[in-house]
Amino acid sequence: MIKRTLASSLLFVLALAPLAAAQSADPNKEELKLKLPKPMFIGTPTNIKSANLEPITGKPRPPFFVPKGTVLLSLKKAVTASDSAPVIGELDMITDGEKSGGDGYFVEFGPSTQWVQVDLGAPHPLSAILLWHYHSQARVYHDVVVQVSDDAAFKSGVTTVYNNDHDNSSKLGVGKDKEYIEVAEGRLIDPKGAKGRYVRFYSNGNTTNDLNHYVEIEVYGLPK
Amino acid sequence: MTGVRVGAVVALALAAGLWLRLARLDARPMHHDEANQAVKFGTLLETGEYRYDAHDHHGPTLYYLSLPAAWIRGQRTLASLDESTLRGVTVVFGTLTLLLIPCLTTRIGATAVAASALLMAVSPVMVFYSRMYIQESLFACFTLAFAIAVGCAMRSNGWSACVLAGVAGGLAVATKETSVIMLPSALAAAALAWWSLGSRRWPLSLGGRDSRVAVLAGLAAAVFIAGLFYSSFFTNPSAILEPFRGARTYVDRGIEPVSHGHPWYYYLTLLTYVASGGLRWSEGLVVLLALVGGWMAWLPPDPGDVERTFWGRYLSAYTALAAVAFSLIPYKTPWNILPFYAGAIVVAGIGLSRLIDVRRRALAVVVTAVFLGATVQLAWQARRAAVTYAADPRNPYVYAQTVPDAVRMAARIRELAAIHPDGLRMQVSVVASPYEQWPLPWYLRTMPNVGYWVGTGDPLELRSAVVVSSVDNMPALDAALGERYVTTIFGLRPEVFLTLYVERDLWERFLARTPAAAPGTP
Numbered sequence: 001m002i003k004r005t006l007a008s009s010l011l012f013v014l015a016l017a018p019l020a021a022a023q024s025a026d027p028n029k030e031e032l033k034l035k036l037p038k039p040m041f042i043g044t045p046t047n048i049k050s051a052n053l054e055p056i057t058g059k060p061r062p063p064f065f066v067p068k069g070t071v072l073l074s075l076k077k078a079v080t081a082s083d084s085a086p087v088i089g090e091l092d093m094i095t096d097g098e099k100s101g102g103d104g105y106f107v108e109f110g111p112s113t114q115w116v117q118v119d120l121g122a123p124h125p126l127s128a129i130l131l132w133h134y135h136s137q138a139r140v141y142h143d144v145v146v147q148v149s150d151d152a153a154f155k156s157g158v159t160t161v162y163n164n165d166h167d168n169s170s171k172l173g174v175g176k177d178k179e180y181i182e183v184a185e186g187r188l189i190d191p192k193g194a195k196g197r198y199v200r201f202y203s204n205g206n207t208t209n210d211l212n213h214y215v216e217i218e219v220y221g222l223p224k
Numbered sequence: 225m226t227g228v229r230v231g232a233v234v235a236l237a238l239a240a241g242l243w244l245r246l247a248r249l250d251a252r253p254m255h256h257d258e259a260n261q262a263v264k265f266g267t268l269l270e271t272g273e274y275r276y277d278a279h280d281h282h283g284p285t286l287y288y289l290s291l292p293a294a295w296i297r298g299q300r301t302l303a304s305l306d307e308s309t310l311r312g313v314t315v316v317f318g319t320l321t322l323l324l325i326p327c328l329t330t331r332i333g334a335t336a337v338a339a340s341a342l343l344m345a346v347s348p349v350m351v352f353y354s355r356m357y358i359q360e361s362l363f364a365c366f367t368l369a370f371a372i373a374v375g376c377a378m379r380s381n382g383w384s385a386c387v388l389a390g391v392a393g394g395l396a397v398a399t400k401e402t403s404v405i406m407l408p409s410a411l412a413a414a415a416l417a418w419w420s421l422g423s424r425r426w427p428l429s430l431g432g433r434d435s436r437v438a439v440l441a442g443l444a445a446a447v448f449i450a451g452l453f454y455s456s457f458f459t460n461p462s463a464i465l466e467p468f469r470g471a472r473t474y475v476d477r478g479i480e481p482v483s484h485g486h487p488w489y490y491y492l493t494l495l496t497y498v499a500s501g502g503l504r505w506s507e508g509l510v511v512l513l514a515l516v517g518g519w520m521a522w523l524p525p526d527p528g529d530v531e532r533t534f535w536g537r538y539l540s541a542y543t544a545l546a547a548v549a550f551s552l553i554p555y556k557t558p559w560n561i562l563p564f565y566a567g568a569i570v571v572a573g574i575g576l577s578r579l580i581d582v583r584r585r586a587l588a589v590v591v592t593a594v595f596l597g598a599t600v601q602l603a604w605q606a607r608r609a610a611v612t613y614a615a616d617p618r619n620p621y622v623y624a625q626t627v628p629d630a631v632r633m634a635a636r637i638r639e640l641a642a643i644h645p646d647g648l649r650m651q652v653s654v655v656a657s658p659y660e661q662w663p664l665p666w667y668l669r670t671m672p673n674v675g676y677w678v679g680t681g682d683p684l685e686l687r688s689a690v691v692v693s694s695v696d697n698m699p700a701l702d703a704a705l706g707e708r709y710v711t712t713i714f715g716l717r718p719e720v721f722l723t724l725y726v727e728r729d730l731w732e733r734f735l736a737r738t739p740a741a742a743p744g745t746p
Binding site: 051052053087088089103104106108111136137138139140142166167168174179205206207208209210211 | 503718734
């Protein structure tokens with residue numbers, strides 16, 4: 001059993017290696033350096049395997065490469081939300097740079113589909129998006145949808161860069177991305193260069209309660 | 225405080241208590257213990273049959289006393305029952321507990337009664353578990369009634385108080401096995417309080433014929449009531465002995481718990497201060513006032529007020545003995561607080577009345593103002609516990625609670641059934657350990673073809689269009705069902721997950737019911 005696990009892990013690494021090498025070999029790209037918070041719980045349930053759930057490897061995320069010159073665009077930027085008066089916390093905590101999973105570092109919104117929106121101040125080509133809902137407990141947030149637009153109302157010019165609402169319960173379209181268990185390293189989303197001024201994040205409760213939470217959002221991109 | 229004023233405060237407490245207890249009774253998903261009780265009650269409702277289980281489920285009063293509620297609402301089957309009917313029963317007994325307090329007006333004083341009634345109405349723990357379809361709110365009501373009746377019997381030597389004590393004691397015995405803690409605690413505390421009065425104690429004529437008759441009448445009432453319920457109204461007389469057979473189970477579970485083991489200070493911590501995930505909870509006001517009430521009751525007695533001294537000492541000793549006993553037993557669940565906490569609330573009322581009785585008027589005004597402010601804050605906490613965070617693990621009274629996600633999964637199964645050719649008769653397989661199956665039998669009660677398996681291997685379970693699986697059964701089901709099924713993860717309890725397998729064809733038809741993709745969807 002152990003041998004089989006080791007063999008699978010080796011195959012997995014070998015399979016990813018050329019991909020990573022190809023990315024790192026691109027002279028126009030560099031590794032995205034991230035400052036991650038301390039894990040708040042040990043023992044992510046690695047035995048959960050489902051076609052619509054991101055496989056849990058228990059290993060750190062592989063390096064992610066972004067265009068050279070990529071910077072953190074969202075720090076201290078204005079945040080609006082479907083509920084301007086969160087149950088717990090203040091909206092500005094979502095872009096304050098503090099990613100700790102402890103009490104006092106997250107914003108809590110009510111039940112059902114809720115969204116928060118970061119105004120980057122100007123349109124930017126985006127290189128990476130990092131998202132921490134709540135990482136003190138193993139839980140899955142439902143219907144995570146991330147969209148980019150130049151329209152603050154998200155009525156036109158909307159690009160969906162992530163959607164794991166595979167049953168379309170949030171009525172934003174059927175998503176093909178996978179659900180995932182919240183961990184301290186957050187969810188890394190590749191926006192594939194999508195350009196926009198506003199980034200909107202949806203969620204619809206989680207496997208522990210009906211509520212929606214955000215510890216931190218980081219949007220990386222090129223300065224212009 | 226005049227009688228009219230006490231009546232007004234009790235009426236206010238009653239209104240507040242009902243408002244908190246009745247608000248959105250379906251806000252919290254059914255706990256697996258509630259679901260289990262509900263299905264057992266459903267059998268009684270549909271077939272008229274009940275058999276005491278010496279190893280689980282506690283006593284029968286909850287089920288029999290739920291019958292009138294179902295009849296009043298015109299519900300005759302398990303499928304027709306709802307949360308309001310079931311939880312309404314426990315709300316009634318939570319409210320009756322409050323209404324017992326005015327019986328003490330001449331014994332502990334009007335101020336103490338008014339304060340106790342207010343605290344009973346708004347106490348978060350009392351409100352929360354009054355809304356839960358388990359035995360506790362009934363048990364707290366019967367044990368407090370027993371304690372009051374025993375105190376009255378001690379004072380009056382009258383047979384009516386003895387019979388009332390017997391009826392209440394019998395109901396308590398027919399409700400929960402922990403009556404072996406509560407009832408002796410009351411008797412021991414009454415004897416201790418009486419003895420502590422020294423030269424001021426009144427003579428107890430236990431040797432007298434009238435007193436013997438009264439005590440025997442009380443015992444007969446207790447045996448009759450307990451026997452009535454355990455024997456299913458004497459249709460199954462041998463069941464009267466079943467609680468004795470089950471005693472070993474409960475003793476073993478209490479002393480060497482396989483689960484639910486907690487340190488001795490668990491209940492104290494739960495009541496005094498809990499902070500989690502940005503939320504803070506405390507019933508410290510009640511605990512503090514109960515300590516004041518208990519301490520002042522045991523100070524040298526006022527020669528002119530033996531009655532109040534006796535009741536203060538009696539109720540504080542009763543509460544303390546029961547609280548210590550429950551705390552020393554390793555097996556603990558948070559709802560076990562209720563029976564002794566009901567006593568603590570009355571003692572807290574006594575504590576406040578003693579503080580207000582202090583000669584300095586200004587201090588009394590300040591104490592009253594602080595008390596009223598804290599009572600409002602307790603009511604706010606109670607509302608938050610009962611409705612806003614009814615199923616949130618940050619709520620200290622939430623314990624192994626079903627999460628809303630499980631209700632969503634059950635709703636999804638019913639939605640799928642609606643588009644399946646068999647409708648609600650669609651076959652569903654649940655493949656999980658019993659702990660991970662509940663409360664699904666409640667939520668899928670309208671579907672007659674739901675099968676339950678603890679593991680894989682039976683080909684029949686793979687014939688369902690919808691399969692629910694626990695995490696440990698997923699590898700085998702993945703191998704057996706493969707790409708023919710679509711899976712979705714749902715929570716059952718915090719960090720306990722279930723997977724819903726849906727036949728791909730059924731899933732595609734389900735998706736076809738939902739609107740087309742929104743703008744920007746790739």
